[in-house]
Amino acid sequence: MLDLVESSHISPVFVGRNAELTVLGEALSRADAGEPRALFMGGEAGVGKTRLIEEFLGRAAANGAVVARGGCVETGADALPYHPVSSALRSLRRQLGDELHAAVAGQEGELARLLPELGEMDRDRSETDGRARLFELTVRLLESLAADRTLVLALEDLHWADRSTRELLSYLLRALTDGRLLIVATYRADDLHRRHPLRPALAEYERLRTVTRFELSRFDRTEVRRQLAAIRGEAPTEQMLDRVFARSEGNAFFVEELACSIVEGSPGGISDSLRDLLLVRVEALPDEVQRVVRIAAEAGSEVEFRLLATVTGLAEDELIATLRTAVGVSVLQPAEEGESFRFRHALMREAVAGDLLPGERSSLSRRYAEALEADPTLVRNGERAGRLAGYWFGARDPAKALPAVIAAAGAARGRHAFAEQHQLLERALELWDDTPEELRCRTMRQAVDDGLSPAISPDASGDFVDLLAAISVAARLTGERERALAICKRALRMLEGEPLRAAWFWIERYQLMRDLSRSDGWDEITHAQELLKDLPPTVIHAEVLTFAAHWHTVHQPTPAAIETAREAVELCRLTGAEITGYTAQHTLAWLTMDSGDVEAGLQQARDICAQELRPGNVSVLLRGYGNLSTAYHGIGRYAEAVEVGENGSGLAERHGLPDVASFIDGNLAESLIQLGRWSDADDVLDRAIGRRGTSVRTHGQIAEQRAELALVRGEYDEARRQLAESDSWSGGTYPEPQHTLPMARVAIVLAAADGRILDVRTLLETAVGEAIAPGHQRYGWPLLYEAAAAESRARGLAVAEPGSKAAVERIRKAMHGQPDFVPVWAAQSLMIEAELLTAEGVDTTAHWTEAVAATEQLEGPVLLATARLRLAEALITQGGAGPRNAAGELLLQARAVAHELGAVPLETEITTLAGRARIPLRQGEDAAPAPVLGLTARELDVLRLVAAGRSNRKIAEELFISPKTASVHVSNIMAKLGASGRGEAAAIAHRLGVFDD
Numbered sequence: 001m002l003d004l005v006e007s008s009h010i011s012p013v014f015v016g017r018n019a020e021l022t023v024l025g026e027a028l029s030r031a032d033a034g035e036p037r038a039l040f041m042g043g044e045a046g047v048g049k050t051r052l053i054e055e056f057l058g059r060a061a062a063n064g065a066v067v068a069r070g071g072c073v074e075t076g077a078d079a080l081p082y083h084p085v086s087s088a089l090r091s092l093r094r095q096l097g098d099e100l101h102a103a104v105a106g107q108e109g110e111l112a113r114l115l116p117e118l119g120e121m122d123r124d125r126s127e128t129d130g131r132a133r134l135f136e137l138t139v140r141l142l143e144s145l146a147a148d149r150t151l152v153l154a155l156e157d158l159h160w161a162d163r164s165t166r167e168l169l170s171y172l173l174r175a176l177t178d179g180r181l182l183i184v185a186t187y188r189a190d191d192l193h194r195r196h197p198l199r200p201a202l203a204e205y206e207r208l209r210t211v212t213r214f215e216l217s218r219f220d221r222t223e224v225r226r227q228l229a230a231i232r233g234e235a236p237t238e239q240m241l242d243r244v245f246a247r248s249e250g251n252a253f254f255v256e257e258l259a260c261s262i263v264e265g266s267p268g269g270i271s272d273s274l275r276d277l278l279l280v281r282v283e284a285l286p287d288e289v290q291r292v293v294r295i296a297a298e299a300g301s302e303v304e305f306r307l308l309a310t311v312t313g314l315a316e317d318e319l320i321a322t323l324r325t326a327v328g329v330s331v332l333q334p335a336e337e338g339e340s341f342r343f344r345h346a347l348m349r350e351a352v353a354g355d356l357l358p359g360e361r362s363s364l365s366r367r368y369a370e371a372l373e374a375d376p377t378l379v380r381n382g383e384r385a386g387r388l389a390g391y392w393f394g395a396r397d398p399a400k401a402l403p404a405v406i407a408a409a410g411a412a413r414g415r416h417a418f419a420e421q422h423q424l425l426e427r428a429l430e431l432w433d434d435t436p437e438e439l440r441c442r443t444m445r446q447a448v449d450d451g452l453s454p455a456i457s458p459d460a461s462g463d464f465v466d467l468l469a470a471i472s473v474a475a476r477l478t479g480e481r482e483r484a485l486a487i488c489k490r491a492l493r494m495l496e497g498e499p500l501r502a503a504w505f506w507i508e509r510y511q512l513m514r515d516l517s518r519s520d521g522w523d524e525i526t527h528a529q530e531l532l533k534d535l536p537p538t539v540i541h542a543e544v545l546t547f548a549a550h551w552h553t554v555h556q557p558t559p560a561a562i563e564t565a566r567e568a569v570e571l572c573r574l575t576g577a578e579i580t581g582y583t584a585q586h587t588l589a590w591l592t593m594d595s596g597d598v599e600a601g602l603q604q605a606r607d608i609c610a611q612e613l614r615p616g617n618v619s620v621l622l623r624g625y626g627n628l629s630t631a632y633h634g635i636g637r638y639a640e641a642v643e644v645g646e647n648g649s650g651l652a653e654r655h656g657l658p659d660v661a662s663f664i665d666g667n668l669a670e671s672l673i674q675l676g677r678w679s680d681a682d683d684v685l686d687r688a689i690g691r692r693g694t695s696v697r698t699h700g701q702i703a704e705q706r707a708e709l710a711l712v713r714g715e716y717d718e719a720r721r722q723l724a725e726s727d728s729w730s731g732g733t734y735p736e737p738q739h740t741l742p743m744a745r746v747a748i749v750l751a752a753a754d755g756r757i758l759d760v761r762t763l764l765e766t767a768v769g770e771a772i773a774p775g776h777q778r779y780g781w782p783l784l785y786e787a788a789a790a791e792s793r794a795r796g797l798a799v800a801e802p803g804s805k806a807a808v809e810r811i812r813k814a815m816h817g818q819p820d821f822v823p824v825w826a827a828q829s830l831m832i833e834a835e836l837l838t839a840e841g842v843d844t845t846a847h848w849t850e851a852v853a854a855t856e857q858l859e860g861p862v863l864l865a866t867a868r869l870r871l872a873e874a875l876i877t878q879g880g881a882g883p884r885n886a887a888g889e890l891l892l893q894a895r896a897v898a899h900e901l902g903a904v905p906l907e908t909e910i911t912t913l914a915g916r917a918r919i920p921l922r923q924g925e926d927a928a929p930a931p932v933l934g935l936t937a938r939e940l941d942v943l944r945l946v947a948a949g950r951s952n953r954k955i956a957e958e959l960f961i962s963p964k965t966a967s968v969h970v971s972n973i974m975a976k977l978g979a980s981g982r983g984e985a986a987a988i989a990h991r992l993g994v995f996d997d
Contacts, residue, residue: 013230014055015252016223017048023214024056024184028065031182032150036210038173038182040158040202042189043216046253046345049186052216053154056184065150065182068092069336072160073301073383080386081164081417082114084155085138089115091336092145103144107137113415114138116381131416132613132654135171142172146179158187159198160301163419163478164412164656166201171654173208189215204690207683218250227252231259253345256330257281278351281329292322293331297352298364300390302335302342307378310371311364365394369404385411386420393427398434403443405431410452413615418656421452422474428467440464451616456504456540465491465501472508476515477619479659481695485512499531504540506531507547515659515695520736521551539577542568546584553587554736557775562591579617582608586624593631594775596821605631609644613651619660622652626664633671634778636824638859641671649684659695662688666701673708676861676901681709700726700739707746712862714904716753723747741767741779745786752790753905757800760790761807768810771817780818781828787811788835795839796954808836827854831867838874845874845883852890862903865894869910876917876960888919895921916941916959935976942969947986 020041027037043049057067070087073080093100093115101118104111108118113134145151155169172183192199206213219227224245228236236244248254257280282293295312296303309319323341326332333344343349353361369391372378379387389408392401409424432440445462447453453470457463468491475484488509495502510524528544535541545568552561565588572581585608593601605628611621625648632641645668652661665688672681688694688702707722723746726739744767751759764787772780788811794800811832820826834847848871855864872890875883891914898907914921918938935943938959945955956966970982979985 013226014051015227015230016219017052017055017216020052020214020216021056021059023212025059027184027212028060028063028150028152028182031152031180034178034180036146036176036179036181036183038205038208038211039184040205040211040213041184041186041216042192042202042213043186044190044218044251045188046251047216047218048252049216050156051252053156053184053186057152057154060150060152060182063150065152066092066095066145067152067154068095069154069156071156071301071342072158072162072165080383081162081412081415081420082168083383084158084161084165085168086114086116086380086382087336088153088155089141090117092151093117096145100141100145103141104137110134111137111141113382130615131656132651134416135168135654136175138168139172139175142176142181143179146181148180150180150182152182152184155183155185157301158185159191159196161198162417163197164415164417166198167653167656170201170204173205173211200690204687207686207690219252219255220250221245224248224250224255227255228259231256275351275354278345278348279355281331282348282352285325285329285331289322289325292319293326294352294356294360295364296332296341297343297349298356298361298394299368300387301349302340304340304379306339307368307371308341310375310378311367362394362396365391366397369395369397369400386424389424389427393431398431399436399439402428402431402435402440406443406447406452410447410450413452416615416654416656418474419478422471422478422480425467425471425474429471432464432467454504456501465494469504469508472505476508476512477657479691479694481512481515485509485516488512500535500538500540503528503531503544507540507543510547515697517696517700520555521547522555525551537571537575539572539575539580542572542575542577542584543580545571546580546587549584549587553590553775554738555773557591557594557773559595562588562595565591579620582611582617582620582624586627590627590631591775593635594777594819596819598635598822602628602631609648613655618655619657622648622655622657622660623663625649625651626660626667629664629671630667633667633674635822636858636860638671638674642668642675642677645671653691658691659698662691662694662698662702666698666705669702669705670708673705673712674860674862676897678709678712678901681705685709697739700728704739704742704746708742711746711749712901712903712905714908716750719746719750723750737773737776738779741772741776741783745779745783748783748786748790752786752793755794755797757790757794757797758803760787760794761803761810764807764810768814772814774817777818777820777825780814781820781825781832784811784814784818785828785832785835788832788839792835792838795841796957804839808839811836823854824858824860827851827858827863827867830854831863831870834870838870843874843878845871845878848874861897861901862906865897865903865906865910868894869906869913873913876913876919879960884917884919887917888914891919892921935973939969939973939976942966943973943985943989946970946973946982947989 024039027039031037041049041052053069057069061067068088068091070084070089070091072084104118109121110130110133112118112121142151142153158166158169161169169183169185187198187202192202202213205211221241225236225241228241228244244255244258248258257278282290285293292308292312292314296308299308299311305319305323309316312319314322323332327334327341330344331348332341334340335342343352356364369388372384372388372391376384385404385408389401389404392404395401405424405428409421409428412418412420412424435443441462443462444453444464444466447470448455448457448462448466453466454473456469457466468487472484472487472491475481475487488505491505492502492509495505506524506528510519510521510528513519513524514521525544525548529548532541532544545564549561549565549568552558552564565584568584569581569588572578572584585604589601589604589608591601592604595601605624608624609621609628611617613621625644629641629645629648632638632644645664649661649664649668652658652664665684669681669684669688672678672684685702685705688698694702703722703726707719707726710716710719710722723743726743744763748760748763751757751763764783767783768780772783787807791800791804791807791811795804815829815832818825818829820829830847830851834844834851837844837847848867852864852867852871855867858864868890872887872894875887875890891910895907895910895914897903898910911921941959942955945958950958952963952966952970955961955970956963959966973979974981974985977985977989
């Protein structure tokens with residue numbers, strides 16, 4: 001639009017940053033080779049991120065890349081979702097024209113959510129997977145455009161990014177697997193306070209292999225000298241350099257500001273106040289230019305030329321001349337579009353806006369709002385609702401602001417920007433008391449009709465409680481549970497005498513208290529039931545009964561629970577509570593599986609997951625993916641569990657539901673562990689824990705799976721740490737069997753590894769009591785197996801003998817109450833009985849043979865390797881060449897699995913058994929190493945056990961030889977060493993370094 005000059009105070013020479021340019025160049029080279037890459041560059045405000053990006057993009061473009069820039073906009077209302085991506089796509093549209101339109105052909109209506117210039121958003125299309133499809137179409141578009149050329153997208157100022165942008169970016173980084181694409185993003189590191197939402201997002205991004213993150217440091221004294229020399233056209237004096245370097249502390253922007261003032265001959269007029277420093281250049285402008293700059297500051301990070309013209313009241317030529325002056329001194333600069341302007345540095349805009357008087361700011365906000373209402377085309381369609389809400393809010397006009405804010409919240413919901421929806425609803429709460437009552441009611445009635453607020457009022461009156469309900473749901477879904485709980489408490493205080501609506505908030509409170517692990521939820525359900533007992537059935541009755549059925553499923557899945565679930569399903573049908581009905585059907589499906597009708601229950605669960613996704617039901621249906629995944633896992637169908645979990649996690653993340661995604665990821669990791677995909681499980685757990693909004697219970701679930709991974713790898717200290725972490729999150733005052741039983745299993749394995757058999761027995765008694773809770777067999781069988789294996793390994797130890805018989809009987813008693821109607825449970829039952837018989841000194845070859853045959857039909861490699869190890873041990877004990885050869889084959893198979901997975905404890909046990917039995921595990925392995933001190937290999941084995949204090953009988957048992965043969969070996973050893981007794985023989989061996997430490 002305009003031909004505007006650059007500031008003479010900006011260095012014409014690019015200074016420093018060689019290391020950073022090298023990193024950027026390497027990433028560009030990898031993108032050129034077809035490997036999508038992403039770089040995240042942080043640095044304090046003014047350190048030179050923008051200048052470095054401009055330099056790099058210029059070089060990339062010179063080498064043939066297509067470059068596009070987009071920046072986040074600071075509006076103060078989090079109301080412009082996807083803005084940087086939209087801006088970058090708009091730039092690509094200008095550069096690629098018809099090619100971009102060809103790439104989006106047929107999808108214009110859906111991609112118009114990101115790029116309104118493509119046409120009207122497709123409002124006729126079903127909301128089945130609106131947000132998910134939007135993200136996927138964006139990936140396809142970028143891959144298509146980057147198929148035959150290198151594409152560089154620069155996304156600036158991510159510290160202002162809305163949540164939807166962060167989530168879209170997260171999806172892009174994972175989903176882009178092909179194409180010559182490089183994404184470079186910048187953010188202000190000094191703005192990232194401890195609770196800033198970008199912090200966990202960056203941690204999540206950085207874990208990806210395709211992502212590099214680095215921080216831009218300040219200039220050193222030499223670089224400041226070069227920058228000043230370039231700006232001034234001559235080398236600075238040492239006095240000037242000292243002054244500028246001391247005040248700027250190497251911040252490139254401040255160096256420019258100070259150099260500017262020194263050039264103008266007023267170094268003494270610079271204040272130590274940052275605001276004064278930033279305002280110096282503005283205050284030096286003519287009054288009319290200052291006026292336009294101040295008006296532009298209140299518009300936000302960027303202001304359109306036509307909007308600015310309307311608000312300033314200046315004619316086009318006059319405004320152009322004014323802007324030319326502001327751009328000439330580097331106060332403003334044209335945005336990439338050429339039709340908008342922004343401050344050269346965000347700090348300067350903040351300083352200018354902060355210098356306005358309160359009345360001046362509200363007056364300017366009103367003028368912007370009125371201009372936008374009069375002509376909505378002054379801003380882009382996708383930004384209109386959010387900008388209008390922000391301006392009316394800034395104008396301090398509640399009657400105008402409340403409807404605008406509610407409308408913007410609805411628009412954010414329509415774009416699946418749920419976090420922004422929550423923030424806007426909170427603004428509505430601020431405005432409520434100052435808005436006329438009739439307008440408030442009318443606004444909220446419309447919000448209920450549009451689905452923005454749940455319909456909890458029988459007459460849909462549209463009052464303050466409806467707003468509280470909307471905020472509570474939005475806060476809960478986006479992970480702000482403390483805020484949601486505070487809203488619930490406030491609503492319940494107001495609803496004395498309104499039992500129906502109070503019951504709804506008690507159920508909302510039930511979900512929150514359970515997620516926060518502050519209650520098992522039964523008190524909340526009881527309160528709700530008591531409030532409703534004399535009222536005719538409604539959708540709220542259906543919700544209460546549904547959650548009661550769910551509570552029984554988790555805590556007391558007795559036969560009565562399935563009847564409650566059936567009643568809940570029917571009541572949902574009668575009252576038209578469709579979404580709640582999905583939850584009731586999930587519960588019924590789970591209970592149906594537990595009752596023994598596995599396939600019928602699975603089909604019910606699959607049918608629910610196949611339902612059409614809409615903004616109102618997405619949370620319920622996607623939680624169903626997590627439930628279906630864990631149902632498959634519980635019956636040993638791990639591959640199917642992984643498939644469902646991966647689909648559900650991706651959908652939940654794309655729909656802006658972080659806790660649902662993390663909950664599903666916890667279940668997904670559990671199945672990946674069983675399949676031996678431990679590296680994938682690590683990645684999934686990292687992803688889950690990195691999401692903001694993950695609930696207390698989900699944190700516990702994630703720590704539980706990390707403990708399991710550490711356990712199978714032999715990282716026992718880490719397992720203990722994660723066990724304590726899981727207990728701190730999900731134990732508490734109201735533990736659930738689905739958490740306490742797996743944690744008890746981990747604790748038992750750790751105690752057994754330490755040789756603490758008495759602790760094993762105590763842990764089992766505490767976890768099981770009289771019997772394992774009904775419906776928890778998926779956790780019960782693995783727990784009982786570890787307890788049985790500990791008893792088997794402890795056989796013969798003096799400390800274990802006194803309580804061994806009682807411990808074995810306790811395990812058998814617990815087994816009798818556990819269903820075994822699916823193959824994995826039946827196999828675990830066989831393995832437990834075999835371990836118990838081993839503990840009793842019975843020949844278990846036949847039992848382990850049956851257990852191996854059963855586990856060979858399953859999907860878990862570790863379970864099969866363990867069964868083969870135990871069968872090999874039984875065969876070796878049996879003696880004879882045939883059993884020994886069969887044992888060798890079993891040990892080779894088991895060791896191959898353990899070695900490949902990195903299952904250190906299992907591999908150690910296998911190699912130890914093979915060594916004791918003199919069975920080679922590698923091709924060419926010598927079963928009889930060269931003698932040491934004249935001792936044979938077998939005599940060394942015996943000496944090692946003599947040194948450990950073993951009797952001849954125990955030596956015979958451990959080495960699978962007879963006691964008489966052990967006695968002969970001991971006598972030979974003492975003769976060869978010239979030892980007078982067993983103790984002296986051991987001392988000689990240790991003194992001469994025969995054994996490792």
